[in-house]
Every structure is written in structure tokens, then in C-alpha cells.
Amino acid sequence: MSSRIEQLIDEIEEYIDSCKYQTFSSTKILVNKDEIEELIRELRVKTPDEIKRYQRIIQNKEEILNDAKARAEQLIKDTTIQRTELISEHQIMQQAYAQADEVVTAAHKQAQDMLDRAVMESNEMRLSAMQYTDDLLAHVEDVVASSMQTASADYENLIGHMKQYQEMIVSNRRELMPIPEDLEEESAGAEPGPAVKENLELM
Numbered sequence: 749m750s751s752r753i754e755q756l757i758d759e760i761e762e763y764i765d766s767c768k769y770q771t772f773s774s775t776k777i778l779v780n781k782d783e784i785e786e787l788i789r790e791l792r793v794k795t796p797d798e799i800k801r802y803q804r805i806i807q808n809k810e811e812i813l814n815d816a817k818a819r820a821e822q823l824i825k826d827t828t829i830q831r832t833e834l835i836s837e838h839q840i841m842q843q844a845y846a847q848a849d850e851v852v853t854a855a856h857k858q859a860q861d862m863l864d865r866a867v868m869e870s871n872e873m874r875l876s877a878m879q880y881t882d883d884l885l886a887h888v889e890d891v892v893a894s895s896m897q898t899a900s901a902d903y904e905n906l907i908g909h910m911k912q913y914q915e916m917i918v919s920n921r922r923e924l925m926p927i928p929e930d931l932e933e934e935s936a937g938a939e940p941g942p943a944v945k946e947n948l949e950l951m
Contacts, residue, residue: 751801753884756791760891763787764898776901784895791888802877809870816866820859827855 763784767777831848 751884752794752797753791753888756787756794757884757887757891760784760787760791760895764894770902770905776905777898779895779898779902781899784899788891788895791891795885795888799881802881805877806870806874809873813863813866813870816862820862823855823859824852827851 764777764779767779770776770778831852834848835845
């Protein structure tokens with residue numbers, strides 16, 4: 749079962765794939781700012797929860813390791829008591845020594861094997877969880893960087909269109925309000941009025 753972070757990343761990728769390309773461009777797309785920000789916002793909220801979940805997995809493995817250590821110590825304690833009881837029986841003292849030593853040796857070996865397996869499993873789970881979390885964060889970083897780059901390109905494109913539109917408006921105003929010929933003749937010997945000043949400024 750995939751995590752919510754993976755689902756959100758899939759949704760962001762699907763959304764980007766569904767966006768329309770800009771006119772005369774095969775690489776730039778049009779992105780709805782609110783939709784992409786909502787997906788990124790939820791991704792930012794869910795990421796700490798996923799990290800906490802993998803921390804709990806690591807903690808559970810550490811609890812298993814501690815439990816294995818406790819059981820190993822109890823096993824050694826029980827076998828030591830058994831060894832003492834066997835030695836105390838004088839009739840079978842020699843046999844008790846040998847048997848007790850075998851039991852203690854076997855117990856130590858079993859306890860060491862349990863500890864080794866628990867340590868190995870704990871380390872594997874910890875490394876796996878850390879690698880998985882790092883991979884998710886790296887993927888999130890790539891998606892956010894791509895979204896920022898797309899938004900920056902869209903903004904620059906919008907400013908360019910707005911400048912062209914402004915120049916067209918200035919040109920249209922000049923065409924609509926030319927300087928009359930009689931005002932041009934008078935302007936040689938008189939101070940132009942406010943309206944004429946405005947026309948001259950527009951020219």
C-alpha cells in the first residue's frame with residue numbers, strides 16, 4: 749500500500765501532464781496556481797507524518813532488539829541457576845559440571861545468535877526506512893523545483909505580453925489625439941495649453 753506522499757506526488761505529476769502547453773511552445777505549460785499550491789501544501793503537511801511513521805518503525809525494531817537482549821539475559825540467568833543446582837548434587841557432581849557447562853555454552857551461543865539476528869534486522873530496517881524517506885524527500889524537492897521554474901517562466905511571459913499591450917495602447921492614444929495644424933502654428937509664438945501639453949507628451 750502506497751503512502752500519502754507517493755499518492756500526492758503521483759497527483760502532482762498527473763496534474764502537470766494534464767496541463768496545456770503554452771502557445772508556440774512544446775516545453776512550457778500553463779499551470780493553475782491555486783491547484784498546484786494546494787497539492788504542494790498538502791504534501792508539505794503530510795511529509796512530517798510519513799517521517800514520524802518510519803521513526804516509529806525504527807523504534808519498534810529497537811524495542812524488538814531490547815526484548816531479545818532481555819530474553820537472552822534471562823536465559824543465561826536461568827541456566828546459571830540450573831548449573832548451580834546441578835553442581836550442588838554431590839552424587840553426580842562430575843556429570844553436573846559437564847552438563848552445566850554444556851548448558852551454559854549452548855545458552856550463550858543461543859543468546860548471541862538471537863542478539864546478532866536482532867541487530868542485523870534492526871540495522872536493515874533502519875537503513876531501509878532512512879533510504880525510503882530520503883528518496884521521497886528528493887522526489888518532493890524535484891517536483892517543487894520544477895513547479896517553481898514553471899511559475900517563473902509563466903510570470904516572465906506575462907510581463908512580456910503586458911509590456912507589448914502597454915506600447916500598443918500608447919501608440920493608439922497618439923493616433924487618436926494628433927496635434928492640430930493651427931495649434932502647431934500658434935505653438936511657435938505662444939505657450940501651449942494643458943491639452944496640447946498632454947498631446948505633446950504622448951507624442
